[in-house]
Amino acid sequence: MTHAASTHTTDVAIIGAGPTALFAAFECRMLRLDCILTDVLDSVGGQCAALYPEKPIYDIPAHPSITGGDLIAALEEQIAPFNVPRLLGSRVSHLEGEAGAFTLKNERGDTIHAKAIIIAAGAGAFGPNRPPLEGLDAYERSGAVQYYVKKRADFTGKRIVVAGGGDSALDWALSLSDLAEKVYLVHRRDRFRGAPETLAQIEAKITAGAIEKVVPYQLHGLKGENGQLTHVDLIAMDETVRSLEADVLLPFYGLSTDLGPVASWGLETQRSTIAVNPATMQTSLEGIFAIGDVAQYPGKMKLILQGFSEGAVAAHAAHHVAHPDKALRFEHSTSRGQPGTP
Template sequence: MTHSSATHTTDIAIIGAGPAALFAAFECRMLRLDCILTDVLDCVGGQCAALYPEKPIYDIPAHPSITGGDLIAALEEQIAPFNVPRLLGSRISQLEGEAGAFTLRNERGDVIHAKAIIIAAGAGAFGPNRPPLEGLDVYERSGSVQYYVKKRAAFEGKRIVVAGGGDSALDWALSLSDIAETLYLVHRRDRFRGAPETLAQIEAKIEAGAIEKIVPYQLHGLRGTDGQLSHVEVIALDETVRALEADVLLPFYGLSTDLGPVASWGLETQRSTIAVEPATMQTNLEGIFAIGDVAHYPGKMKLILQGFSEGAVAAHAAHHVARPDKALRFEHSTSRGQPGKV
C-alpha cells in the first residue's frame, strides 16, 4: 500500500515507540501536552516487541512475571484513551530548528513540527550480528535461520541449533528445549556467560538429555535444499567438522546498534548513547531530551523501570519548553483524574 507523506504539528515529538516511549507519551498527555510517537519499526514496542515478545520479564513493579508482548499491550491500553498519533515504519532522518520550533522529517517524507523532542530510541537502530556463513541470506529468507523468537510454538517438534554463550542463547535454549525434537547448544568456549541459576538449569537440561552441548565449536556452514536447512556444520579448534541435523538455526551473537542520523544532530554522544542531565533528562541541546537505554548519565542502569521514571522526568521538563508561559503544578494522578478526561 502506498503511503502519502503528511505534516503533523504537536507539542512533543517522541522518537521511538518502545516501553519508555509509550510511558513518556502517557506522562505527556497527563500534563495536557500533545505528542506523537515515531519509530523505524512498523509496530510499537521496540525491542520488547521485536526481540522477545514471549520472553518473561521479572523486574517490572507489580508484575512478578510478564512477557515483553504483554507489557507492551498493557502500556498501549494505558495510553489508549488519549488516541496518541503515531508515525511508524520510517526513521526520523532530519532535524532543524530550535527549542519551541523544531522541524523533523522521516525517510518517507512525513514532517513533524514540535516544540520539544524526547528521544527514546532504545539501543538506536538495531539489528542482529549475523554469522559469516556462505549462502546465509537464502536460509534467512526461508526462515531456516532466525535471530528472534517471536512465537515459541512455531518451534515445536523442530531440530534446533542455538549458537551463542550469553543470556539470550541460554534463555532460549532452556525455553525451546521443552518443545524441540532435538536442541544443540553451540559455543566457541566451554564456559557460558549467564546467571548462576541459569547455568545450573542448563546443566540440568544437558544431564537430562534435553540439550546437547557442542563446545568448543563455531558455526562453519549450512547445508540444505532451496533454502530449507538440513544440517548446520560446526568446526572445532582442531578443524574437526561436525554436521548437526537441523531444521532451524538461531544465532544469538548480540545486536549491532547505530544511532543513525541522530548522531549528526550535534548531541553529546558516547558509544551509541546520549549524555543527559538526570534532573531533567535534557541533552546538551535545549528542548531535546533523551530517556531509556539511549540516555546516559552517572549511575545509569539500563532497566525498563528506570526508563519509565525518566519518561516522567522528561515530560515534566519538556512542559517548560512547550508551554513556557504556563506554570506547571505537580499533581498525583489520583488528583488529576481519570486518563482520557484530562
C-alpha cells in the same frame, strides 16, 4: 497508493514507539502535554514486538513474568484514553530549529512542529550480527536460520542449534527445550553470561538431557539443499569439526546498532548512545531529551524499568520547555485521578 504528507503541531515529539516511548507518552499526557509518537517500524512496540513478542520478561514491577507482546499491549491500553497520534513506518530524518520551536521531518515527507523532543529510539536502527557462513542468505530466506523468535510454536518438534553465550541464547534454549525434539547450546567457551537463576535452570536442563551443551565450539558451516537445513558444522580451537543434525539455527550474537540521522543532529554521542544529564534526561541540546537504551550517563542500566523512570523525568523536564511560563506542581496519579483527555 501514494502517501499524502501530513503536518502536525504538538508539545512533544517522541521519536520511537517501544515500551519506553509508550510510557513517556503516558507521562506527557498526564502532565497535559500534547505528544505524538513516531517510529521507523510500521507498528508500535519496538524491539519487544519486533524481536521477542513471546519472550518472557521477568523484571517488570508487579509482573512476575510477562511477554514482550503482552507488555506492549498493556502499555497501549494505558495510553488508549489519550488517543495519542502516531506516525509509523518512516524514519525521522531531518531536524531544525531550537527549544520551543523544532521542526522534524520523516523520510515520507510528514512534518512535525514541536516545542520539545524526546528520543526513545532504543538501540537505534538495529539488526542482527550475522555469522560469516557460506550460503547463509538461502537459509535465512527459508527460515532455517533465524535471529528472532516470534512464535514458539513454529519450533515444535524441531532440532534446534542455539549459538551464543548471553541472555538471549540462554533464555531461548530454555524456552524452546519444552517444544523441540532437540536443543543444542553452542558456545566458544564453557562459560555463559546470564543471571544465576538462568544458569541454574540451564544446568538442570542439561542434566535432564533436555539441552545438550556443545562447548568449546564455533559455527563453521551449514549443510542442506534449497535452503532446507540438515546439518550445522562446528569447529573447535584445535580444528576438530563436529556436525550436528539440525532443522533450525538460531545465532544470538547481539545487535548491530546505528543512530542513523540522529547522529548528524549535533548531539553529544558516545558510540551508539546519546549522552544526557540524568537529572533531566536532557541531551547536549536544549529541549531535546533522550531515554531508554539510547541514553547514556554514569550508572546507566539498560533495563526497561529504568527507561520508564527516565520517561517520567524527561516528561517533567519537557514541560518546562513547552510551557516555560506555566508552573508545574508535581502530583501523584492518585490525586490527579484516572487517565483521561484534559
